[in-house]
């Protein structure tokens with residue numbers, strides 16, 4: 001049973017952070033939830049999607065992008081229901097366009113859950129999005145535990161209604177993916193299927209329209225009111241201590257700092273834990289700073305709090321020394337050990353014995369090591385992170401993208417420039433294919449490829465994009481490229497799912513969230529509708545044919561597109577297994593024909609093809625039947641006909 005549907009108020013359960021954010025939204029009785037799936041925040045939406053059918057009245061959607069998700073939530077909130085949009089780190093950049101204007105207006109009951117990612121566990125960049133807060137003038141809450149994730153969401157809705165602004169709740173990857181105890185509250189019996197236009201709606205729409213000069217003044221006034229509220233808010237609390245120096249912290253860094261103090265045997269240090277990190281109350285900060293000889297600001301990311309607190313101290317005329325990023329690394333994810341090392345170094349305290357085997361560079365250069373998985377040159381480290389074996393990112397067994405990459409590599413002989421994008425296919429940039437010269441952001445590859453093609457003429461320029469990314473941000477760029485007829489080949493890898501973030505449906509998926517059959521979007525027709533004159537469909541598991549089509553495309557000047565359509569094998573396999581289907585074709589390598597040319601193993605790189613020792617002691621290649629996904633692509637890859645379908649039923653060529 002999902003944590004989200006338990007109706008026993010007061011019950012304590014084990015929940016992930018993602019479930020806690022979602023549970024908070026449900027206990028707050030939302031009527032609208034929208035998200036674009038993106039790690040680390042995708043679990044919030046996925047948790048709600050799983051049980052959405054059971055919750056009559058609640059509208060849920062995987063929107064085409066974060067801007068649309070946010071705008072949908074804004075509209076629903078204007079329509080009188082509490083609304084939430086959830087997004088990944090880079091998603092806030094996409095939604096920012098709408099949010100920067102909305103701040104001049106009024107909206108009640110709107111909460112944005114933002115998945116931050118210190119250490120770039122899954123993100124293309126490591127940006128500290130809290131810096132958006134003073135720019136947008138939006139309040140930001142940073143929970144420190146699974147319990148706070150739920151409680152802060154509920155609080156954020158209350159405060160959004162009180163101050164008529166959206167509240168952003170930060171959801172870091174460590175919290176979203178971690179688990180902890182969660183005390184459940186009351187789950188509403190029903191969720192609002194219909195709203196009522198908020199009384200302020202008329203004023204909002206006309207006044208903001210959108211961002212009349214007078215509204216700026218109103219925005220700043222509201223910010224002052226929130227600052228005043230923050231002075232005595234229970235979102236911020238002090239852990240008392242007798243030491244003459246203290247710590248100000250927030251979010252996940254709070255737990256790390258408390259453990260670090262424990263590691264260092266420092267039991268009486270006063271700590272100010274900020275739950276609302278923007279705006280800060282000068283009274284609250286000033287009260288804590290007064291009387292202390294030094295205050296250390298422990299936060300993940302860059303010195304966001306540090307800058308704000310230093311400005312407050314300056315305005316209040318407080319001379320207390322404030323230390324932040326000079327000691328605590330601005331890069332990567334913090335941990336209790338890392339904070340303990342940073343504090344011991346700064347404070348000149350000895351580290352306890354379990355740290356004595358740390359390599360010197362860890363202690364002396366935490367900034368360089370922070371966020372890096374590089375193995376140190378020597379010494380044993382008491383952290384499993386550094387002991388994990390390294391492995392190369394690769395496609396799943398039977399992935400259509402591997403076959404497509406092989407075909408493109410063969411067709412171009414590696415002489416090409418590839419603008420890749422965000423999705424599974426971006427792994428083509430690694431070995432053995434090395435297809436990916438630049439990657440910017442969702443949909444960014446097509447736009448940059450257009451510009452590049454205007455000035456570079458000695459190699460074909462190819463833009464890669466997946467189906468979900470195409471819908472998210474690629475379509476305007478396709479329209480532009482087609483309209484101006486850029487000399488670019490667009491490769492759309494249509495695997496029918498937003499696979500990389502957990503197989504959420506997209507308009508090319510042939511079923512809805514709850515598994516109902518759906519008439520999906522025909523990407524080839526869509527491209528033609530946008531003005532692309534030459535569009536071809538290929539099946540990646542037929543790499544020979546695909547190679548021919550790519551060669552044909554590259555002979556044509558101007559903008560053209562190939563749609564490589566092959567469903568994500570994980571999904572098709574799951575469906576076959578659920579239906580109890582057994583493989584109709586199995587594959588093996590005929591060792592008499594195999595020339596050990598390495599093509600299937602090295603150039604193609606399917607993980608189901610492995611090295612075994614033959615009876616005479618020599619190495620030979622075999623297909624591991626327990627791993628093989630029966631995609632059949634390797635049959636066409638082997639130039640010697642050594643890979644064969646070994647049973648009756650479908651021929652390998654028809655395996656798709």
Ligand code: SF4
Pocket residue numbers: 589593594595596597598599600601621637638639640641642643
């Ligand atoms: S591609 Fe064919 S010949 Fe070459 S190693 Fe693989 S099975 Fe053997």
Ligand code: SF4
Pocket residue numbers: 397398587606607608609623627628629630631632633634635
């Ligand atoms: S059929 Fe060949 S390419 Fe496909 S999964 Fe099996 S071994 Fe790999």
